[in-house]
Amino acid sequence: ELGVCYYPEQWPREKWEDDARRMVELGLAWVRIGEFAWAKIEPRPGEFHWEWLDDAIDVLGSAGLKLILGTPTAAPPKWLIDRHPDILPVDVNGVVRKFGARRHYCFSSRVYRVEAARITDAMAERYGRHAFVHAWQTDNEYGDHDTIYSYSSEAERAFRLWLAERYGTTEELNRAWGTAFWAMNYNSFDEIELPNNLVEEPSPTHIVDFIRFSSDQVKSFNKAQVDIIRGHAPGRPVTHNFMSHNTDFDHYKVGEDIDIASWDVYPMGGLLNGRLSREDKGRYLRVGDPDQPAFNHDLYRTVGRGRVWVMEQQPGPVNWAAHNQSPADGMVRLWTWLAYAHGVDMVSYFRWRQVPFAQEQFHAGLLLPNSEPDQGYLEVAQVVEEMKRLPKGEARGKAKVAILLDYNSRWATRALPQGRTYSAAASALDWYSTVSRLGVDVDFIGQHSDLDGYQLVLAPDLVIANQAFVEKLAKSEAKVLFGPRSGSKTEDMHIPEGLPPGPLAALIDISVARVESLPEFHGETVLYGNETYPSGIWRETVRTSETVLATFEGEYRNGAPALVGNDKARYMAAAAQGDLLKKVINDALGWASVEALADLGDLRITRRGKLNFAFNYGKEAADVPAGTGATFHVGGRKLAPVDVAIWTE
Amino acid sequence: ELGVCYYPEQWPREKWEDDARRMVELGLAWVRIGEFAWAKIEPRPGEFHWEWLDDAIDVLGSAGLKLILGTPTAAPPKWLIDRHPDILPVDVNGVVRKFGARRHYCFSSRVYRVEAARITDAMAERYGRHAFVHAWQTDNEYGDHDTIYSYSSEAERAFRLWLAERYGTTEELNRAWGTAFWAMNYNSFDEIELPNNLVEEPSPTHIVDFIRFSSDQVKSFNKAQVDIIRGHAPGRPVTHNFMSHNTDFDHYKVGEDIDIASWDVYPMGGLLNGRLSREDKGRYLRVGDPDQPAFNHDLYRTVGRGRVWVMEQQPGPVNWAAHNQSPADGMVRLWTWLAYAHGVDMVSYFRWRQVPFAQEQFHAGLLLPNSEPDQGYLEVAQVVEEMKRLPKGEARGKAKVAILLDYNSRWATRALPQGRTYSAAASALDWYSTVSRLGVDVDFIGQHSDLDGYQLVLAPDLVIANQAFVEKLAKSEAKVLFGPRSGSKTEDMHIPEGLPPGPLAALIDISVARVESLPEFHGETVLYGNETYPSGIWRETVRTSETVLATFEGEYRNGAPALVGNDKARYMAAAAQGDLLKKVINDALGWASVEALADLGDLRITRRGKLNFAFNYGKEAADVPAGTGATFHVGGRKLAPVDVAIWTE
Amino acid sequence: ELGVCYYPEQWPREKWEDDARRMVELGLAWVRIGEFAWAKIEPRPGEFHWEWLDDAIDVLGSAGLKLILGTPTAAPPKWLIDRHPDILPVDVNGVVRKFGARRHYCFSSRVYRVEAARITDAMAERYGRHAFVHAWQTDNEYGDHDTIYSYSSEAERAFRLWLAERYGTTEELNRAWGTAFWAMNYNSFDEIELPNNLVEEPSPTHIVDFIRFSSDQVKSFNKAQVDIIRGHAPGRPVTHNFMSHNTDFDHYKVGEDIDIASWDVYPMGGLLNGRLSREDKGRYLRVGDPDQPAFNHDLYRTVGRGRVWVMEQQPGPVNWAAHNQSPADGMVRLWTWLAYAHGVDMVSYFRWRQVPFAQEQFHAGLLLPNSEPDQGYLEVAQVVEEMKRLPKGEARGKAKVAILLDYNSRWATRALPQGRTYSAAASALDWYSTVSRLGVDVDFIGQHSDLDGYQLVLAPDLVIANQAFVEKLAKSEAKVLFGPRSGSKTEDMHIPEGLPPGPLAALIDISVARVESLPEFHGETVLYGNETYPSGIWRETVRTSETVLATFEGEYRNGAPALVGNDKARYMAAAAQGDLLKKVINDALGWASVEALADLGDLRITRRGKLNFAFNYGKEAADVPAGTGATFHVGGRKLAPVDVAIWTE
Numbered sequence A, B, C: 001e002l003g004v005c006y007y008p009e010q011w012p013r014e015k016w017e018d019d020a021r022r023m024v025e026l027g028l029a030w031v032r033i034g035e036f037a038w039a040k041i042e043p044r045p046g047e048f049h050w051e052w053l054d055d056a057i058d059v060l061g062s063a064g065l066k067l068i069l070g071t072p073t074a075a076p077p078k079w080l081i082d083r084h085p086d087i088l089p090v091d092v093n094g095v096v097r098k099f100g101a102r103r104h105y106c107f108s109s110r111v112y113r114v115e116a117a118r119i120t121d122a123m124a125e126r127y128g129r130h131a132f133v134h135a136w137q138t139d140n141e142y143g144d145h146d147t148i149y150s151y152s153s154e155a156e157r158a159f160r161l162w163l164a165e166r167y168g169t170t171e172e173l174n175r176a177w178g179t180a181f182w183a184m185n186y187n188s189f190d191e192i193e194l195p196n197n198l199v200e201e202p203s204p205t206h207i208v209d210f211i212r213f214s215s216d217q218v219k220s221f222n223k224a225q226v227d228i229i230r231g232h233a234p235g236r237p238v239t240h241n242f243m244s245h246n247t248d249f250d251h252y253k254v255g256e257d258i259d260i261a262s263w264d265v266y267p268m269g270g271l272l273n274g275r276l277s278r279e280d281k282g283r284y285l286r287v288g289d290p291d292q293p294a295f296n297h298d299l300y301r302t303v304g305r306g307r308v309w310v311m312e313q314q315p316g317p318v319n320w321a322a323h324n325q326s327p328a329d330g331m332v333r334l335w336t337w338l339a340y341a342h343g344v345d346m347v348s349y350f351r352w353r354q355v356p357f358a359q360e361q362f363h364a365g366l367l368l369p370n371s372e373p374d375q376g377y378l379e380v381a382q383v384v385e386e387m388k389r390l391p392k393g394e395a396r397g398k399a400k401v402a403i404l405l406d407y408n409s410r411w412a413t414r415a416l417p418q419g420r421t422y423s424a425a426a427s428a429l430d431w432y433s434t435v436s437r438l439g440v441d442v443d444f445i446g447q448h449s450d451l452d453g454y455q456l457v458l459a460p461d462l463v464i465a466n467q468a469f470v471e472k473l474a475k476s477e478a479k480v481l482f483g484p485r486s487g488s489k490t491e492d493m494h495i496p497e498g499l500p501p502g503p504l505a506a507l508i509d510i511s512v513a514r515v516e517s518l519p520e521f522h523g524e525t526v527l528y529g530n531e532t533y534p535s536g537i538w539r540e541t542v543r544t545s546e547t548v549l550a551t552f553e554g555e556y557r558n559g560a561p562a563l564v565g566n567d568k569a570r571y572m573a574a575a576a577q578g579d580l581l582k583k584v585i586n587d588a589l590g591w592a593s594v595e596a597l598a599d600l601g602d603l604r605i606t607r608r609g610k611l612n613f614a615f616n617y618g619k620e621a622a623d624v625p626a627g628t629g630a631t632f633h634v635g636g637r638k639l640a641p642v643d644v645a646i647w648t649e
């Protein structure tokens, strides 16, 4: 189903009916409202103005739309800030971040917790059982503009409590943080400060614990809203709209408390900051990184425990990136079908109409500011028509290959990167992309996930492996490929006793005796099979009794293992990219008996139930690898650039 | 006439007579003094020491020099700061900017307004009618080192008053700023803060209003001094020395209150930070961007409503740029003639003698620190001789082509750039340079300017067009060429109703349905005539009933209009540079019946009355395009590098 | 002799005996402990726990190791900071730098001076005469992480006192700082502030005086500890471990107060930030800049007035650089021999065992975290064996060539760089490298040094020359080669009367009339002999009656002198690098009758007494230039990459 984000408070009352009518006419089923409306609902303390919101819900709902109502806590009003300035977050330099945009609150502010509950309760009480309100969204984009980490005195106070609960005694904290190192010992939890503005780097455990604390603050802040909403709105699903591949907090943990994970899809901005070479950025300028949206659909499907929505879909150029190129004509349709193919059940476009004032006036909508249809509108209309031709009820099945994404491990790398250009995020997307180019579907898993049915687990950066996961993996049928740094830290952010990969040594007999990070202009070389490949910016010295599948060649420790393995597990001692990564993953697929296609280039293939999908991100027409008896519901065997084909075999 | 900047307070008394004598001997007529002398005049509160200044004025004046006296408000003394620390400005991060250099005051400090008036009044009272004091300068270089914008509590207080006056009610402010957007509504002007240290970007109207406010503060600060001076010094012109192409405040508005606009010419430092390619920076390393000084002469001629001086002319290497290369020998002479050619009536060199101490000791003077003549001195002597050969009384006439520079529009782009590498300043200079290379003289205009006599108006970046200007333009004889983004915002920083170009649609029937900014490594292509040209980092989708003169070619919206026009107006939908810009402007000149030359390359030609000037910025000798019967007053038909020719036909 | 850094407080008691035994077994003689142990010694105010340290000293000493005991003042405990928050340093932006790592103290904190003396006294009293404690180290790495300059109110207070003592009157300070320049006059020392957060740059004399003050604070802080230690530990040498080529304070002056200079050798991290081209960084990736360690051995030999130790020798990859590549296998041995060759009498490795927790867990040790030998351990064992083969008692003799390194001059360049890419440090290392590649040994000197026996003094950047040094030089036998900027400032940071090179004009008749800095992409050309060479980013216009040995060629002041000289002195007007510098220095060696070899490429040759050493930093085997009758103690005539040869002729 399709929907749209709408802000009645930003438009004259006389436009509402017409807007609602046109939404339905276009074929939209859902409309999200409310998430920035606090100051309109409660313009002065305790003075509630529900009438306009009652009216808006009535207009939209009466037109036939299902409403998703957002709690307005991402934007507390000025009068609230002026009464309680300690709501404001503090940045890493110690500067208070002021009112005037949004997300100007600290998750640890006690008064803001009370206020956020108050307004949530008021909204939920009023609309929880409203016939037109079918779903709820908590807040908006946790983490936008670096808002997870606040260095306020409220955060310091809460951090101390969190640490006291985690460690019990300062002795235990001193042990975990290794404060014996530079006489950093603490005698009391009240002595502990936040890890900013130090002379040198803090203890990595201090950093990671602050991240874990901050992540837990998001979870409890969100859960408080969910609990209130559920109390008043039984049976209505609650969601939150996450941001693509944000790892500032543990999305699995927040996902536990909601019914559906949704996320906001803006592929254009991510392209230019992303992992690709400058050449590829030019090539994909108006289609985006072909794997970034799919990666996140698959990730948030896991965060939502099977249920995933797109809450905001880019409908044209946006306003917030360094450069804001237009998507190619056809991309809004392509992204919509891509979402559907990856198991997304609702795609909501952001926004109905481009706003002619305030911060986002360069952000496109489905309509131009003067209410004419923009390009996105036309493409949505096309999707609506095409949807009618598809068989209903197909569900995204479980994949044979799982990629492990572990937030705790990401934080470990953030606290101790050891190489400035090492990016775990880029590496994970590279692995995903490599599998996708071979036409293989993927699920994301965490260490908590069920492994049944997977033939191959890819673990590009499982830095902190827990014992339970290792045992589950050992018992499962799955084979597993580990990237470098796997198992290199304990939960306390220590090197495991007996050297890395710590608990993973139960699966593969190796020990890592040395690691090094290399500048991007330097290349190592790996010999794998009969071919040599350039290798990347990370290299490990591995000792092993297992089979050596590939070796480093060159001046430094020539012949040292680069890839080792046994029947259950393989371990890469290099940060592989490009052709080396393709070779490693392709071989691993074969080893795990997962069927793959030849490299698809700019084409992508995926499946939802018995439906097959092809997407062409390239500049040339491509041949769709459909069987001879295939039935095409959308498109055909020859796929133009920026085009989509859907068929059943 | 020529002059020099001199600081008697920095030199032993015994040097003054000799310095004055040598200035006159060199042929100088003017000397500027006083603008950093506050602590010498009033070393302790209320304790005035005029005797040295009386003496200095007497020595210089008696030698035959006309004095320009500067008010010393750019450098309040330490005792004043210690008594009133709230004079100090606050930077964008909220950090107080300390005493120890200069410009350490906030334009909104109430106490500083009083103090600045007090010292100005004391000086003006003492020297206003002094026979030797022929002109006055207010303060020094408003805006140097980012000093227009102060984020102090004094500025906040004044900003609230300014907003209350502008908007009357918070309802009206809320409408203009679009605070409905993210619940940013204000209930009172006292709730409003300055637009720094926010979580995300402020409303663009919030930003632009803060710039407008800051600009108005400069105007009122300056006008207060002018009024005091005029009261005591009737008939003496008042000037201020502006900085090249600074757009932090509205120079036209400050220009309204003074008699002569002056500016400070330092072409070497600007080159390396400027618009040119690295290759061209190497080529012009010791001559500077050939169009940057001329651009500013023409601009400040308009700021000064016809009267323009150079208050500080670089005499050799300076100290403040990242690299401080020496000008080529001959450039001081060339720059002096260039100023004269562009209508400048007085060129004052900075400074008489290189100072062997303090911050600027690497800054050359006409004399070396040991009082020997430096290169600049010798070149000034040559100019003095050459000036004697010229016919007197020639005035710079009105040009046929006008370039529109609108400060308000620049602020609109600054508040909402939409593309990181988009530079309106570089674009305006590119347009100016393109016209100049075709040998055509140019005037600058604002929206307030009289359009009589112009055949062509070039408007590279008129983002906010006002209705009065559009009507004036419609009634005028002038044809007009608009760059992209023209008319794209209202005075409230909104997208115009009915889409851009808003009021400009009265001149040309287009509407802009989409804009995009592109990374610098990506190229679009424009087909114009039978040739294709690379195009730049900005592209618009234009709908029009007018003639399409050029189109975009390529993968995205192939064939879309890139240049459209009718008999009155043309509109460019691309950010043109290089050959495309040359083609567009050359065609526009022909369309407007303005005669042009072939591309002059490194030569520049301009006219003052019946005098023709040629300047050679290249590395090879060039032929001067003089008529066969031309009379050469300086130079001849063959022009060496770094040389000047002056002739009458 | 060899040693190691050990932290008993970081390891379980049960490991100590075994660790001590293995150290002795490996052949180590020294062990350094204690320098971060304050919180373990005094966990609560006044509550001392000596028992563990008594025990550790006993275990290590009984095993046969000599102890170096560090005062723990680099890491004051949290309880001390909480009681006296004004111990904390303040960064240049005015932000307090918090507890949580190390070096969190301001050298000007009065309370910290008292506390540092108290803990030093307590330790010295307890262990000063202990039989096992053979040497003392004060604090740890003064200057690490930019900790020399603190902008606290304590520093401001002390700076005012220091200025009052230096200048006596504000009149004299005003003269020296040139405050007449921008009305910056001070009426009282209490008006003076620290030179941060100004609107523009402070007076360069203000900056340099703040650096001199900060340097003096380090000296007095260090001397206070030395005096206490000497009182309790007569006859035991005191050292401090300096950081390579740090010029934040005057190392000669701190060196006056200690018995032995030691420094910390981490060549890998410096490579990537250093002077070399990207190509050379790739080539030397795992061996480091071949001249950087040798440069510092020679420098600290002078700082230690003949006695130099390596207190920390990198044993493998480290953790703190942007990229942390592994040294090539063999480099730990090579660096150890290099140190010995350059006169180092003790090399201590950092650290015994890699720590599995806290900030430095990616920093290698001689042992892996699980106590297995790492690569460094094996190489140390090899060195121990090789040392047995050498004749004993050879001392590093005095060289024929001296390089002048003057800290005061470096501060002058830092205060007024005039060109962003000009680096005096890189230039000095280039000069050193050029001499070294010609096989010539070098001593460093300061202006205070004895010049007897030197045939050639190289002065790459003697900006502030003092009269006494000039006279000493004039009387000596040495010839001298000056780099550009020599003699260009007085002690007051003024341009000398009569132009640069000020007092150096007594040695060579030149005056510098103009200087310019050039962007790195622009090249000047110098004609020297019959060849032309590219020249660098600095150029001076020199007037001279001396012989012109080389000239600038090109468009700007073609034929101007680039190198001039007489029989005593030569002066370079260009920032020479590469081949030009090689030519200039090679000729200067010949002129001074110093015998040199042909360019050694990646080989380095040096001598200690009658021992000759060769080191191969290249990727190919090299021929050692030993006489036909040479006796090889280590290695032979053919030297493999990363290998060492030692022979007597």
Ligand SMILES: [Zn+2]
Pocket: A121, A122, A125, A232
């Ligand atoms: Zn309730």
Ligand SMILES: [Zn+2]
Pocket: B121, B122, B125, B232
């Ligand atoms: Zn008056």
Ligand SMILES: [Zn+2]
Pocket: C121, C122, C125, C232
């Ligand atoms: Zn004592």
